Amino acid sequence: MAISCSACGKAIESSTRFCTSCGAPVSERAQSKGNRHDKRERVLGKQQSGGRNRTTLIATGLVVAVIGGWVVLNLPSSGNPVLKALPVVATPAQYSRAGQQMAAIQVRIENGKVNVPLDEVKEKKFVKFTYGNAGSGLPMLAYVSGEGKIVTAVSVCEPCNSNAFHIKGDKIICNSCGSTWELNTLEAVSGSCGKYPPDVVPNTIVGKDIQIDEQIVARWQRRV
Numbered sequence: 001m002a003i004s005c006s007a008c009g010k011a012i013e014s015s016t017r018f019c020t021s022c023g024a025p026v027s028e029r030a031q032s033k034g035n036r037h038d039k040r041e042r043v044l045g046k047q048q049s050g051g052r053n054r055t056t057l058i059a060t061g062l063v064v065a066v067i068g069g070w071v072v073l074n075l076p077s078s079g080n081p082v083l084k085a086l087p088v089v090a091t092p093a094q095y096s097r098a099g100q101q102m103a104a105i106q107v108r109i110e111n112g113k114v115n116v117p118l119d120e121v122k123e124k125k126f127v128k129f130t131y132g133n134a135g136s137g138l139p140m141l142a143y144v145s146g147e148g149k150i151v152t153a154v155s156v157c158e159p160c161n162s163n164a165f166h167i168k169g170d171k172i173i174c175n176s177c178g179s180t181w182e183l184n185t186l187e188a189v190s191g192s193c194g195k196y197p198p199d200v201v202p203n204t205i206v207g208k209d210i211q212i213d214e215q216i217v218a219r220w221q222r223r224v
Contacts, residue, residue: 024089051091079185082200086149089205093125093144095183099168102128102155112215116142116203116210121150126167131217138165138217141198142210145184146170153198154217155217157222162192172198184191196223 005012018025042133106116113133121127123177125144130137141155155163162176170183179191188194199220203212 006149007136014158079215080200081147082202083151084184085202086151086175087205088148088152090122090144090149091147092146093179094146095125095167095169097169099173100126101166102126102164105129107131109214112214113209114140114212114214116152119209120203120219121210128164132213136178138220140201140217141165143167143172143183147184149184150205151186151200152210153200154220155198156221156222157193158196159200165198199223 004010005019005022007019008022010019010021011155012019022088061177080110090121093170103126105117105120105124105127107117107129109131116127116129120145123140128141128142130139132138139155140152142152144151155165157163157165157174157177157179160174162174162175165172165177166175167183168171171180171189172183172186174191174193177191177193179193179196180189181187181194181197182189186197186200189198198201201212201216201220203210
């Protein structure tokens with residue numbers, strides 16, 4: 001800090017013991033005052049710097065939190081979206097550990113809809129039916145899940161080409177290759193065909209029927 005010489009009035013540094021202009025000694029009081037001012041400036045500078053650093057850290061933290069929240073909210077949801085959207089319409093099913101095979105039922109095609117009898121599915125819990133000709137039509141299935149949803153799907157284990165399944169407890173299992181999926185989510189548990197569970201198709205409940213859009217079934221294509 002610059003101070004004024006008491007003798008000639010010229011500006012000199014507080015740390016100087018003698019005036020550089022007139023050579024007069026600088027009083028200890030002036031030096032002390034200048035030193036105190038210098039120290040105060042250093043302390044204030046550190047405080048301001050620390051305040052700026054804290055502000056920067058807080059702002060950075062808020063930005064990271066906002067970005068992290070956005071990423072979490074926009075992560076793709078897991079599970080089959082069609083299956084998750086199905087409503088609960090029945091008493092949640094409980095299946096034997098001994099295993100339950102598919103019961104064959106008849107369906108009817110009317111007004112562009114595949115009509116599956118709701119009461120029969122609720123009673124038998126796990127059924128199979130064919131869209132089209134018995135010999136060359138598309139095999140399909142329906143079951144009551146452990147959540148009380150009516151799940152309708154194409155009854156084909158595509159890699160091994162089996163069209164028969166059974167349910168044990170809370171698992172659905174291919175009769176041919178033994179690949180196993182969770183009953184409620186159709187997420188793979190084990191087996192070489194785990195990536196290809198029965199392909200779920202959407203349905204709606206209309207009166208006493210489970211209705212499936214015929215066009216969805218007619219246009220179905222294998223995934224592998």
